[in-house]
Amino acid sequence: MNRYPPCPLPWKVFGLMPHTDSDFLTILYQDQVGGLQLVKDGRWVTVKPNPEALIVNIGDLFQAWSNGVYKSVKHRVMTNGQVERFSVAYFLCPSYDTVIQSYKEPQVYRKFSFKEYRDQVQEDVRITGSKVGLPRFLN
Numbered sequence: 008m009n010r011y012p013p014c015p016l017p018w019k020v021f022g023l024m025p026h027t028d029s030d031f032l033t034i035l036y037q038d039q040v041g042g043l044q045l046v047k048d049g050r051w052v053t054v055k056p057n058p059e060a061l062i063v064n065i066g067d068l069f070q071a072w073s074n075g076v077y078k079s080v081k082h083r084v085m086t087n088g089q090v091e092r093f094s095v096a097y098f099l100c101p102s103y104d105t106v107i108q109s110y111k112e113p114q115v116y117r118k119f120s121f122k123e124y125r126d127q128v129q130e131d132v133r134i135t136g137s138k139v140g141l142p143r144f145l146n
């Protein structure tokens with residue numbers, strides 16, 4: 008469960024910085040406050056809250072496994088000046104020793120284990136302050 012308290016400077020502060028999910032698939036529920044945005048055709052688009060819908064988001068592993076056919080879409084959360092927001096996310100991940108490799112040639116990404124991927128993401132965030140993600144694993 009994610010909680011986003013009201014923010015006095017919503018134009019200055021992200022609820023969640025732009026990122027892609029490092030999992031295989033994310034199933035997300037956002038409440039009626041809204042604030043989730045994703046990149047579509049190079050522009051930020053707001054995902055309208057729908058109480059009857061779950062959002063299914065393709066993660067980095069899905070992108071790698073599909074040899075780049077399916078894209079792990081960049082998304083972010085905007086803050087709200089007045090109201091608190093909640094969302095619930097379920098991250099579908101394989102075990103750490105799972106090897107991620109597409110058998111489609113030419114292989115866009117080199118093969119890596121899920122643990123290797125998570126460690127690399129953490130290391131990049133620690134050193135550079137932001138996630139590099141899949142581009143690190145390009146062939």
Ligand SMILES: O=C(O)CCC(=O)C(=O)O
Nearest residue numbers: 009028037043084094096
């Ligand atoms: O709160 C949201 O709507 C999105 C959460 C999210 O992107 C994440 O937890 O990775």
Ligand SMILES: [Fe+2]
Nearest residue numbers: 026027028082
């Ligand atoms: Fe996310």
